[in-house]
Amino acid sequence: MFSLFKKFKDGLTKTVAAIAAKTHGLFGGRKIDAASLGELEEALYTADFGVETTVEILEEIKTAYRRDPELKGQQAATIGAAVLRRVLAGAEGKLDVPAVASPDGPRIEGASPAVRNPTVICMIGVNGSGKTTTTAKLAYKLKNDGQSVIVAACDTFRAAAVEQLRSWTDRLKIELVASHTGADSAAVAFDAWQAAKARGQDWLIVDTAGRLHTKSNLMEELAKIRRVLQKNDPAAPQHRWLVVDGSLGANSIEQAKVFHQSFGLTGLVVTKLDGTSRGGALVGIYRQLKIPIYFIGLGEQPDDLQPFSIENYARAVFGLDT
Ligand SMILES: Nc1nc2c(ncn2[C@@H]2O[C@H](COP(=O)(O)OP(=O)(O)OP(=O)(O)O)[C@@H](O)[C@H]2O)c(=O)[nH]1
Ligand SMILES: [Mg+2]
Structure with a gap:
């Protein structure tokens, strides 16, 4: 599981680095303020998240910030990830790869090469x-x-x-x-x-x-x-x-x-x-x-x-x- 996450992280390095640079490492622990909110907004636009998603992320972070003026960048990141989870709900396609029958085990019904189509x-x-x-x-x-x-x-x-x-x-x-x-x-x-x-x-x-x-x-x-x-x-x-x-x-x-x-x-x-x-x-x-x-x-x-x-x-x- 961890290595799969690492693959994603490494693969998305350019996007992640661009956001970090534009927000001066906001998610690393800085506090949220008006300036960092503006930087985050610009970073998300630049990374092509699109208007709707950027607005949703910013709105939710601003709401949390109004409630807690001490809100940290990492908490904002958690909110951002939650918005992405919601927006992407249903986006995961799962290829149904049947388990391979053991050569010694019972035959899986319908798995006979003679009858099965690719x-x-x-x-x-x-x-x-x-x-x-x-x-x-x-x-x-x-x-x-x-x-x-x-x-x-x-x-x-x-x-x-x-x-x-x-x-x-x-x-x-x-x-x-x-x-x-x-x-x-x-x-x-x-x-x-x-x-x-x-x-x-x-x-x-x-x-x-x-x-x-x-x-x-x-x-x-x-x-x-x-x-x-x-x-x-x-x-x-x-x-x-x-x-x-x-x-x-x-x-x-x-x-x-x-x-x-x-x-x-x-x-x-x-x-x-x-x-x-x-x-x-x-x-x-x-x-x-x-x-x-x-x-x-x-x-x-x-x-x-x-x-x-x-x-x-x-x-x-x-x-x-x-
Ligand atoms: N960095 C990177 N390069 C990729 C990725 N997928 C494909 N490429 C590169 O993109 C180029 C085009 O890939 P192809 O698989 O030939 O694309 P195609 O759709 O078959 O192209 P046509 O048959 O000409 O339409 C190649 O140089 C690939 O190596 C990827 O996920 N990351
Ligand atoms: Mg091709």
Whole structure:
């Protein structure tokens, strides 16, 4: 538990450091006063928490300050974290990863490879948001949880996209189904599903090409991938995740709405939170979309994909270590 929190804290260092610098280390123990309230307000805006959330946090701290003029920065941090918990209620997506049956133990009903369909996760989003990296990291995570995984290279559009994914899957020893650049991406998805089914795999993760939400032909390609997967299994793809670059803040919200209309999003992955001092954007994204965040990207290494935790996020942002 502690190490998971540390991952969040380390991953959000830039955001936390920017808030600390702007508030002159307010959460370290200084007393609240009019000046520090102003600094905190500015720090939260700058970190992209958005107007609504910033106002809510400030209002609650001001109320507590009126009641107790000796209010300390750390108490204000506790209030801030509580507001984030409230605002983010429902934001934690939980991937249902079945426990692995012991080879000696009783068989889990329905777990026979012959009858079970793979659970499919589709990664979609605009160019460069982190789909391919997230696909690889998630496959690695599931594999480490004892799950069997196949990855489908459905970005057949960008030259070198297949090779990028292959270099990850080779390194992490994960099975890949791929075709050539220019191939029909829906056909690759279909074949990958068949391969996953034939080999009794638990999961199929589909990496798709980056696309602008304004390009209707590219959005239609996504719909086709979905239709083709549904021929194999009407429930597939069970998870349709939009991968958003967390450093782009409010820009992601409009995109997400369009992707949602054409693909019916079931989840979000917010990447690159380690690379930005605007890590508050995640809150605005959730507030607007109300689509659960399954994972956040906190770096470029295979284990830098973390299940989103409201508690760890809220505590990390407000420097609450204990
Ligand atoms: N620091 C950091 N970098 C990340 C993270 N996730 C992805 N990246 C980097 O962002 C860049 C783009 O990532 P990709 O996974 O190729 O993005 P993509 O969405 O597949 O891109 P296209 O296929 O071109 O649309 C790469 O350099 C990644 O290493 C993250 O959580 N943190
Ligand atoms: Mg990609």
